[in-house]
Amino acid sequence: MIETTAPGPGLHERFLRGLALSPNRPAVRVDADTLTYEEMHDLALRRAGALLARAPRGPHAVAVLADKSLTAYVGILAALYAGATVVPLNPRFPAERTRRMLTAAGVSTVIADPVGRAALAATELDLPVLDEDAAGPALAAPVAVRPSDVAYVLFTSGSTGRPKGVPITHEANRHYFTLLDRRYDFGPADVFCQNVGLNFDCAMFELFCAWGRGAPVHAIPPAAHRDLPAFFAERGMTVWFSTPSGISFIRKMGGLTPGSMPTLRWSFFAGEALLCDDAADWAAAAPQSKIENLYGPTELTVTITGHRWSPETSPKQAVNGVVPIGRVHPGHDHLLLDEGGADGTGAVSPTEGELCVAGPQMTPGYLDPADNDGRFLERDGRRWYRTGDRVRRLDDGELVYLGRLDAQVQIQGFRVELAEVDHVVRQCTGVQNAATVTRPAPGGGLELVLYYTGERIPAAALRRELSAHLPDPMVPKAFRHVNEFPLNANHKVDRARLAREAIQTDA
Template identity: 80%
Template sequence: MTETSAPGHGLHERFLRGLALSPGRTAIRVGSESLTYEELHERALRRAGELRASAPQGPHRVAVLADKGLTAYVGILAALYAGAAVVPLNPRFPAERTRRMLTTAGVGTVVADAVGRAALAETELDLPVLGESESAAASASAAALDAPAAVGPSDIAYILFTSGSTGRPKGVPLTHGGNRHYFDLLDRRYDFGPGDVFSQNVGINFDCAIFELFCAWGAGAAVDVLPAAAHRELAAFIAERRMTVWFSVPSHISFIRGIGGLRPGTMPTLRWSFFAGEALLCDDVADWQAAAPDSRIENLYGPTELTVTITGHRWSPEASRSRAVNGVVPIGPVHPGHDHLLLDGEGESAVEGELCVTGPQMAAGYLDPADNEGRFLERHGRRWYRTGDRVRRLADGELLYLGRLDAQVQIQGHRVELAEVDHAARQCTGVQNAVSVTRPAPAGGLELVVYYTGERVPPATLRRELSAHLPEGMMPKAFRHVPEFPLNANRKVDRQRLAREAAGTPEGPP
């Protein structure tokens, strides 16, 4: 085995720890293909050598533009081994968006599969490309690294892009030190080990993929990538792979339930189930728990700017429901080592307000400093990240999620929380889940449209039942039944698409 580097701050140290625990065990499996820890380590060292050769001054930022295949996972680890920042991108995004992200991140080299190479060509950027088709030739001219490059805690490990309010994606640099704090905390909280099998469910450009990969690799566990077809027969796939750790966005629960995949006791191998990325409903968790009776379930919360997740709440049927607001599972206390405050207008509140967090997981700012305006706060001699989320704080530090600040809209002079309308609609007979959006009203201003799944219910019936929960000013003007909600690239409910459809403009900007 090739000599490895001494322990340090690098995110890749997680993989080296797994390598020591499970050298001959599976590290990553994609369909019928798999690599052991030793095999993935050796491939990553070779590719890291190629990256070094392609950029003699140092491959500072490496894009991984590939579908979820071995090229992508080798590329992620290789970039880290080379001392570069990983910039994971979805090759199926519009070309202009991809071009903008590659340029903003200052990418010097791209690791791509066939789909990624085609996507890069559409951007018309002239960047060096490494992929499986070049491996033999590149390996002949570039020696594999003997060991991963040393990095410091302030060096960038990942650059991830989030949606921007202007339609321009915002680049978020996450450091090795921030990741080190995060995973040290997770190691103390969970009992993952070499016998575990993790799902790899979200896109590699989604921050939660860092959780899936490096929780598993730090424990010497296997990562099993879910193909799209597996979601239709999820229980069978989980049973076949003996999967023990699940991660997805909450919308996945309603999707699986809608196709009959949440029957009681059908996922007995799961030990842990994690949900993050959007509000998690108590009723959804109860259904998931019935299907996975031996699984502990956690609701994780955190914007990318705070390094993947910054709070966590472990589900308890009685305690969690008693604390829920609008049927949403609590998000838990802020991670140890961090401070938070609740901003209420220009002042602070001890009970309710916008959640602001500071600490070692906080990104220093966006790649473009112009994006920092309004997102970071200077107070008490410290810099805080403004999450844009309204929470309520209980006496024991538990946080209850109330909704996005930008989900608070004015309807005929009434201040309306979309989460409250969603919750009220879910209480109506026959409704399984509901998402409310706004559209321009004929007389000016905004009006509400509710999309819902479950049984098709006459609008008059829905209005009558909602009138018991909502004042007239909050009453939706239209109800639209859908078999299932559209999901975006990160498998979250695509509210923007629903809003465009409600407004009669289904095609939005890229």
């Protein structure tokens, strides 16, 4: 056994709490495979020991490059037990993007399943791989960490054509999950879905809310989406998390009928604007469930506001039919910069402007300090994160989301910088310039439409070339060749006009 110091205030302590509550009950289920809290704890200690045996001074960062598998879930916990920074990555992303993220995060070891091994090989990086067969002396206990240590790094879309790494500390997570423990009555009898991608910050909500209360998390298999109400009934699912687009999909599959999801106690939506009509339909389908609309950029640790849906009051507070995002979490301050605040020096508005937040959930800064420019604000002796989101403060203190100040959008819950899509398109053979806009998607949410100049290129060829460099949500659904872009009065590309044309033109 490798002797280690007593565990400190780390994110992994939430699993230890669950272990004390439910040692012999399931911690995670993937299809028919289940691990109890004790089994998962023992596996994580052994794999953490193997990690430290390979890096005696402690691994700096450990990537988990795997599908939703036992390898992935145990790997996340093992990396935390080893005192490492976890870097969850999607093995289905293009090889170039994965290579950039592995390099930017300074990954020393990769935990991978077979799909992840193939993805790593495609990057041509020579990194050691720890899989389910890895052996090593088990740790006696998780490695102690400091509050300021980085628990995990997640990547968001960047306007420079490369993803931006966002480090989140153990202290930020401690504050966040302490607030959630006070707000929600989760317990060992709950059954949590694990629905979102592990590289999406909302997965941390799903995993560590469940594990902190001794409850199981069930990975949602793709086939279950054909009939989610039946899956919920079979598993006794009580806690659901998805983007609002998930509501439209369930409706499309015929599952959003009154009373169809009676086991749900809590339903959470984040990543996109939640419409009042969708919330009302979900409430009818899950009559025993409380519904919350959550909001928060990755830089502020998963979510920073929350609004509890009420059929009586929420529609009255809504703007453009969008459910309010709620109040900023306790322990944080926020301000609204008015139109003059493009450089951060504008006046503060009491009612409407760009939402800026300061407090313990804020990232210490991007992995690449150059990415900090324009995203953080020094004001009144404090550092604030500029969300780029325009909000309105209602009389009761609730915030309502009005839209993006820049060209960042949410596609299937995935943050997309339109400038990044443009940048990658310009690298395609024959393309001179590009302008990407959004339009409503048939099933709800948004989809991307690309306008480009240069040679006329078959849509299939463009889609194929872009798919080698961009994740699927960032690949446009429609392609429009134009001889030149329309310009507005300021002689800039008139994206608003392109967006209107994208809606009017068939895909």
